[in-house]
Structures are given as structure tokens and as C-alpha cells.
Amino acid sequence: MLRVCVIGMGPIGNRHADIYRENPLAELVGVCDIDVERAEAASHRHSVPAYADATSMLAALKPDVCSITTGGYEYGSDHFAPTMQAFDAGCHVLGEKPISNSIAEAEAMVARARELRRAYGINLNHRFTPAAQIAKRWQDEGQLGHLLFVNMSMWIRNPAESSPYFHIKALHPHTVDVMRHFCGDVEAVQCFATKAPGRGIWSTAQFNLRFKNGVVGSLTGSYDIERGHPMERCEVAGTQGRFVIEDMWREATLYPAGILEKTVYTNPIFGGMRGFEDTFRNRIHRFLEQLTDGASPDEIDGSGEDGLAAQKVLDAAIHSLEEERVVYVR
Ligand SMILES: NC(=O)c1ccc[n+]([C@@H]2O[C@H](COP(=O)([O-])OP(=O)(O)OC[C@H]3O[C@@H](n4cnc5c(N)ncnc54)[C@H](O)[C@@H]3O)[C@@H](O)[C@H]2O)c1
Numbered sequence: 001m002l003r004v005c006v007i008g009m010g011p012i013g014n015r016h017a018d019i020y021r022e023n024p025l026a027e028l029v030g031v032c033d034i035d036v037e038r039a040e041a042a043s044h045r046h047s048v049p050a051y052a053d054a055t056s057m058l059a060a061l062k063p064d065v066c067s068i069t070t071g072g073y074e075y076g077s078d079h080f081a082p083t084m085q086a087f088d089a090g091c092h093v094l095g096e097k098p099i100s101n102s103i104a105e106a107e108a109m110v111a112r113a114r115e116l117r118r119a120y121g122i123n124l125n126h127r128f129t130p131a132a133q134i135a136k137r138w139q140d141e142g143q144l145g146h147l148l149f150v151n152m153s154m155w156i157r158n159p160a161e162s163s164p165y166f167h168i169k170a171l172h173p174h175t176v177d178v179m180r181h182f183c184g185d186v187e188a189v190q191c192f193a194t195k196a197p198g199r200g201i202w203s204t205a206q207f208n209l210r211f212k213n214g215v216v217g218s219l220t221g222s223y224d225i226e227r228g229h230p231m232e233r234c235e236v237a238g239t240q241g242r243f244v245i246e247d248m249w250r251e252a253t254l255y256p257a258g259i260l261e262k263t264v265y266t267n268p269i270f271g272g273m274r275g276f277e278d279t280f281r282n283r284i285h286r287f288l289e290q291l292t293d294g295a296s297p298d299e300i301d302g303s304g305e306d307g308l309a310a311q312k313v314l315d316a317a318i319h320s321l322e323e324e325r326v327v328y329v330r
Pocket of ligand 1 (some may be wrong): 007008009010011012013032033034035037038052054069070071072075076078081096097098124170278292
């Protein structure tokens with residue numbers, strides 16, 4: 001059983017801790033937050049010791065795995081220090097998205113994991129659903145044929161105005177990861193964005209993408225629309241067929257080219273996904289399962305490298321928006 005600590009006990013850290021506690025592959029052994037009240041509340045909720053300092057906790061408890069669920073500016077500036085501390089203490093790390101709001105810091109974390117041969121996963125939870133797995137199987141079976149295009153969209157309401165690029169950097173690690181999962185690395189990007197009434201940030205954006213394998217794609221995203229109705233859609237098409245995933249896990253439909261019958265997977269009432277929290281459950285379980293099975297750091301699904309690659313696409317999009325041109329992803 002893997003000994004696990006969680007660093008950063010906001011709503012998301014508590015969700016990780018809840019999930020570790022119910023997972024038979026893990027034992028939650030400690031929680032940490034620099035906010036002493038949050039640390040104490042988490043200790044009470046999860047019945048494990050709380051620490052205000054990550055280094056002390058890592059030295060005292062010697063966990064195998066750390067979830068880093070800090071946030072900060074653009075939801076990503078606080079991940080760096082505790083992630084490096086956890087790697088240096090010998091832990092495998094599952095970090096929250098975005099991997100970081102700084103490409104340089106993301107690169108340093110990925111490099112440290114590689115240097116120390118530690119597993120580094122990012123909570124790119126939207127690809128860890130049965131619907132996404134079935135769609136991937138259709139693709140791997142050749143049912144799409146030669147890949148041609150991808151259309152992705154996602155919208156929620158987030159009124160925070162912390163940074164002009166908050167929506168792009170904090171929401172779209174998810175969508176870019178799903179697109180990369182099916183279509184590979186992105187070569188070039190062009191982005192337009194707009195500000196909803198009353199907003200000072202680029203709260204809605206449209207991206208055009210070209211992938212290294214020649215696939216073309218578009219992504220539409222927004223922080224301006226209340227949840228309630230469907231909020232995410234991924235369509236991938238090739239010469240032999242096309243699939244659409246609705247709302248991450250709700251439904252996946254395969255439309256074979258030239259055949260008038262379609263195949264539909266619908267999330268079942270019994271034994272299916274019960275809500276968004278199950279995307280976290282599946283993702284965390286996969287990380288624990290890979291570690292338990294002895295997967296090498298290079299084999300981790302939804303890895304630090306995937307998190308970094310998504311952030312580089314978003315960085316290119318921001319340059320495109322600022323400079324009104326197509327930008328190649330470096
Ligand atoms: N994967 C998803 O679907 C999803 C959904 C929502 C949020 N998130 C991500 O989860 C992260 C956390 O979100 P949240 O809403 O819980 O944030 P939050 O700001 O409420 O909580 C973060 C906590 O981390 C603590 N912290 C910061 N630096 C620390 C350090 N060095 N050591 C210990 N504690 C430290 C803060 O005091 C705070 O309590 C964000 O990165 C966000 O982007 C992911």
C-alpha cells in the first residue's frame with residue numbers, strides 16, 4: 001500500500017484526500033497547508049496529522065506519493081516549491097493542473113522528476129473516463145482511419161479576474177490535453193479572444209491549431225457561461241469515421257463513414273460515473289495503479305510532460321493573441 005500525503009488543503013486537496021482514503025491501494029498519512037486553520041480542519045476531517053510546513057511533513061512521514069493541490073496566481077504559481085520539495089524527499093508526485101503558470105518552472109519540475117526517476121502525474125482528469133477510453137479504443141482499432149480534424153469546446157462560469165490569461169491558462173490544460181491525447185503534439189496555434197460584458201480578462205477564446213501529424217483543430221472555451229447544460233464536447237474525425245464525446249463521460253458516439261448505423265456508449269445508471277468527482281477518482285486510481293504495478297516514470301498516463309506540453313500550447317496561444325499572428329509551439 002502506498003503512503004500518501006496531500007499538500008494544499010483547499011477544496012481540491014480535501015477531495016484528493018477523501019479519494020485516497022477510500023482507495024485500497026493508498027493510505028493517507030498526512031496533510032499540509034501553510035494556512036494553519038485549513039491544515040487543522042483537514043486533519044480533523046481525515047483523521048491524520050497536519051503540518052504547516054511541507055518539508056517537516058515529508059521528513060517525518062516519508063510518504064511514497066504526494067498530491068500537490070496548491071493553487072496561487074493563475075491557479076498554478078504555488079505548485080513549484082512543494083513539488084520540488086516532494087521530489088527531493090523521494091516522492092512520486094501527482095500535481096494539480098495547470099502544472100504551473102510559468103513554463104520555466106514547469107520545465108524545472110519535469111526535469112527534476114526525470115533526474116530523480118520519480119513518477120510525475122498531473123490531474124488531467126478529463127481523459128480518465130470510460131467514454132474517453134472507449135473513444136481511444138475506437139481510434140486504436142483504426143475505426144477513424146487517417147485522422148483529419150478535431151473540434152473541442154468547454155465552458156463554465158468562473159468570475160475570478162486574477163490575470164488577463166487566467167481562463168486560457170487555468171481552464172484549457174484540460175481541453176488541450178484531451179486534444180493531444182487523441183491527436184498528438186500541437187505544432188502551431190492562432191488565438192482570438194474576447195471579454196464578456198463587465199470582464200477585464202480574456203474570458204472567452206477561440207483557438208485554431210495544427211498538429212505535428214497534419215491534423216487541424218479548433219478549440220472554443222469560456223469562463224462566462226453558468227453550468228447546468230452540457231459543458232464539454234470533443235469531436236475527432238478521420239477518413240473512416242468520426243466520434244463525439246459529450247460531457248467527458250456522458251456519451252461517446254462513433255459515426256462510421258459511409259455506414260448509416262452508429263455506435264453509442266451511454267454512461268450507465270448502475271456502475272457508471274456518478275459525477276465530476278469520479279473523474280478525480282479514476283485519475284487518482286490510475287496513478288496509484290501504475291505505481292503499484294511498477295510502471296516506469298516514462299509510462300505515466302497524464303504525465304508532467306503532458307502537463308508541460310499543454311501549457312506550451314497555451315503559452316503560444318497567448319503570444320498569438322498578443323501579437324495577432326500564428327505562433328509555433330516551441
Ligand atoms: N483537475 C480539476 O478538474 C480541477 C478543478 C478545480 C481546481 N483544480 C486545481 O486545483 C488546485 C487547487 O484548487 P483549490 O480551489 O483547492 O485552491 P485553494 O487556493 O482554495 O487551495 C490551495 C491551498 O494550498 C495552500 N498552499 C499554498 N502553498 C502551499 C505550500 N507551499 N504548502 C502548503 N500549502 C500551500 C493554500 O494555503 C491553500 O489553502 C488549483 O491548481 C486548481 O487549478 C483542478
